[in-house]
Amino acid sequence: VARQQGFNTVEEYGKYLEESKPKVEKQQAAAEEMQLAPGIKKAPVYMPPGAYPGDRTKIGKEYKEEPTVRNLKLDENEHCIKSSYVKQTDTYGSRPNEGNTITYRTAEGGRVSEAEMGGASLPWALQATVKKMKVGDIMDVTGRGEYAVADDEELKPGMEHSWRFELIAVGGRSLDKFSLDADERIERANDLRLRGNEMFKKNRLLRAMDYYERGSNLMDVLEAEELGMPGHTDKKAAERNQRIWKCQQPLSLNWALILMKFGRWVEAERKCTEVLMDIEKECVKALFRRGQCNIHLGNHEQARSDLRRAAELDTSIAKEAERELDKVEAMQREIDGQEMPEAKRVVGEFLKEGDQRSVRPPPKEAPPPASLVQGPLIGALKSQEAAAKANDLDEAAWCRQREAIYNQFLIRGDAGDEQ
Numbered sequence: 503v504a505r506q507q508g509f510n511t512v513e514e515y516g517k518y519l520e521e522s523k524p525k526v527e528k529q530q531a532a533a534e535e536m537q538l539a540p541g542i543k544k545a546p547v548y549m550p551p552g553a554y555p556g557d558r559t560k561i562g563k564e565y566k567e568e569p570t571v572r573n574l575k576l577d578e579n580e581h582c583i584k585s586s587y588v589k590q591t592d593t594y595g596s597r598p599n600e601g602n603t604i605t606y607r608t609a610e611g612g613r614v615s616e617a618e619m620g621g622a623s624l625p626w627a628l629q630a631t632v633k634k635m636k637v638g639d640i641m642d643v644t645g646r647g648e649y650a651v652a653d654d655e656e657l658k659p660g661m662e663h664s665w666r667f668e669l670i671a672v673g674g675r676s677l678d679k680f681s682l683d684a685d686e687r688i689e690r691a692n693d694l695r696l697r698g699n700e701m702f703k704k705n706r707l708l709r710a711m712d713y714y715e716r717g718s719n720l721m722d723v724l725e726a727e728e729l730g731m732p733g734h735t736d737k738k739a740a741e742r743n744q745r746i747w748k749c750q751q752p753l754s755l756n757w758a759l760i761l762m763k764f765g766r767w768v769e770a771e772r773k774c775t776e777v778l779m780d781i782e783k784e785c786v787k788a789l790f791r792r793g794q795c796n797i798h799l800g801n802h803e804q805a806r807s808d809l810r811r812a813a814e815l816d817t818s819i820a821k822e823a824e825r826e827l828d829k830v831e832a833m834q835r836e837i838d839g840q841e842m843p844e845a846k847r848v849v850g851e852f853l854k855e856g857d858q859r860s861v862r863p864p865p866k867e868a869p870p871p872a873s874l875v876q877g878p879l880i881g882a883l884k885s886q887e888a889a890a891k892a893n894d895l896d897e898a899a900w901c902r903q904r905e906a907i908y909n910q911f912l913i914r915g916d917a918g919d920e921q
Contacts, residue, residue, distance in 0.1 A: 580646060580647045580660075581646060581647030581648050581649060581708055582645075582646050582647070582649065583627045583630055583631065583643065583644070583645055583646075583649050584643070584644040585627075585631045585641050585642065585643045585644070586641065586642050587639065587640070587641055588640040588641060588642055588666065589638070589639060589640040590636075590639050591636055591637070591638035591639055593636070593638065594636075595636040595637050595638075595672075596636075596672070597633060597634060597635065597636060598619050598632050598633060598635070598669070598672050599619060599633070599676040599677070599678055600619055600620040600676065600677040600678070600716075601618065601619060601620060601674060601675055601676050601677030602618070602619045602672050602673065602674045602675070602676055603616055603617070603618055603619075603672070603673045603674035604616065604617060604618075604619060604632060604669060604670075604671070604672055604673075605669075605670040605671040605672075605673075606628075606632070606667060606668060606669055606670055607666075607667070607668040607670065608628075608665040608666070608667055609665065609666055610666050610668075614670065618674070619632070619633075620677070620716075622652060622653035622654050622697070623652055623653075623654065624652055625645055625649070625650060625651055625652045625655075625663065625665075626645065626648060626649045626650075626651070626652070626653075626709060626712075627643055627644070627645025627649040627650060627663070627665075628643060628645070628665065628667055630649070631643050631667065632667070632669060635667075635669045636669070637669055637670065637671060637672055638669065638670075639668075639669050640666065640667065640668045640669075641666075641667050642664070642665075642666055642667075643664065643665045643666075643667050644662065644663070644664045644665075645662070645663050645664075646661070646662045647661060647708075648706050648708045648709050650662055650663040651663070653697065653700075653701065653709070657704070657706060677690060679719065679720045679722075679723055680723065682720075684725060684742040684745070684746060685742075687720045687721065687723065687746070688721075688745055688746065688749045690717070690720055691717040691718070691720045691721055691749050691750075691753065692717075692749060693717075694713045694714070694716050694717035694720075694753075695713065695714065695717050695752060695753050695756065697713050698710040698711070698712075698713030698714045698717070698756060699756070701713060702756070702760070707760050707763060707764070710756075710760060711757060711760040711761070714753050714754075714756045714757040714760070715757060717753045718750060718753040718754060718757060721746050721747075721749055721750040721753065723746075724743050724746065725739040725742055725743055726739060727739045727740045727743065747780065747781045748781070750780075750781060751777055751781045751782065751785070754773045754774075754776055754777050754781075755773070755774070755777060755785075755787050755788060755791070757773050758770040758771075758773035758774050758777075758788075758791055758795075759791065761773065762791065762794065762795065765798075767795045767798045767799050768795075768799065770791065770795050771792055771795035771796065771799065774788040774789075774791050774792035774795065775788075775792060778792070784811070784815055786812050786815050786816045786819065789808045789809070789811050789812035789815070790808070790809065790812040790819060790822070790823065790826075792804075792808050793805045793806075793807075793808030793809035793812065793823075793826060794826060796808065797826065797829055797830055797833065800833075802830050802833065802834055805826075805830050806827065806830055809823045809826050809827050809830075810823070810827070878911070879907075879911050882907050882911075883904070883907060886903050886904065886907060890903070
């Protein structure tokens with residue numbers, strides 16, 4: 503291969519490959535970064551790759567992942583799904599999606615039932631599992647905690663249910679976001695938000711977050727506003743995009759609230775920032791919640807800025823903002839107290855060096871150069887200026903007097919070094 507490429511030795515060819523590797527990687531990265539789709543005026547700050555045709559996820563804000571500090575203790579074994587295949591068909595078939603009606607059994611030889619995917623009647627564990635099944639597949643499924651019950655069932659501590667789930671048939675219309683128009687997606691997202699609110703009231707936070715996330719995912723498909731000649735805007739598409747952003751806002755804020763309850767501050771801050779950068783730059787809820795997140799992330803200056811701005815925009819939350827600002831100041835004092843010993847040590851080392859500048863008398867100032875001391879020429883010019891103002895002298899007479907003064911000192915040679 504080296505000879506075919508025109509190299510004398512394998513070593514030369516290897517060196518060439520090593521040198522060209524960064525260039526190739528840079529070209530591949532550039533190719534992966536897609537341009538905005540035609541007519542899309544603004545890319546969202548952060549969305550999953552492939553969120554909509556032509557997205558440029560990489561232009562979004564880069565977030566440094568921080569260690570998660572959890573508020574609510576969430577045992578992964580307490581809320582989880584375990585599943586395994588009993589029978590897996592070899593035939594090709596589509597998997598169920600949101601909106602499809604499925605026919606199934608939950609026990610071997612049991613009663614045949616029907617349910618809508620994404621509805622409230624099917625336990626969450628079964629809804630999550632059936633999405634990876636094909637017609638004819640049978641799986642053993644165990645759901646614990648929130649996964650063990652349907653939305654309309656009561657959740658009790660330590661709940662666990664098991665099923666032998668058989669998928670018999672799939673029908674109905676799939677509610678895939680790319681197959682729905684803007685009005686249908688907005689209606690569906692609002693419905694998911696309301697169902698998430700119901701779960702939140704029941705303290706089923708994981709299920710509520712799932713609804714908010716699913717609703718938010720429906721809103722990441724935008725319509726082209728400018729096609730053809732630049733400057734010609736499709737007003738209807740622009741109006742629909744505005745409605746999409748408006749629908750997205752409460753979903754993102756509610757999602758952020760639950761993330762905060764689980765102590766996932768980085769993700770919650772990200773959601774609030776998306777709202778502020780993409781939808782409404784002075785959203786009070788987003789500012790207040792991002793301020794709370796930044797307190798826990800140690801970004802005290804940003805926290806102060808967000809909380810103060812939120813209080814300015816809505817005076818009704820001034821007390822809540824003040825309480826959060828007190829937390830910031832308390833944390834700052836604690837940090838300052840931890841840093842004080844180190845500061846004292848550094849200052850003490852400087853004092854040990856015996857810097858004599860602090861004990862020496864101040865140096866005497868040197869007299870100004872003779873050229874800066876006022877001479878007779880300057881005095882004459884100032885006297886002439888004062889007399890001209892007092893007598894309201896015209897400009898021609900003023901110029902003649904000045905000329906006479908200069909000529910006088912030039913003849914006498916008394917001007918010295920004055921310039």
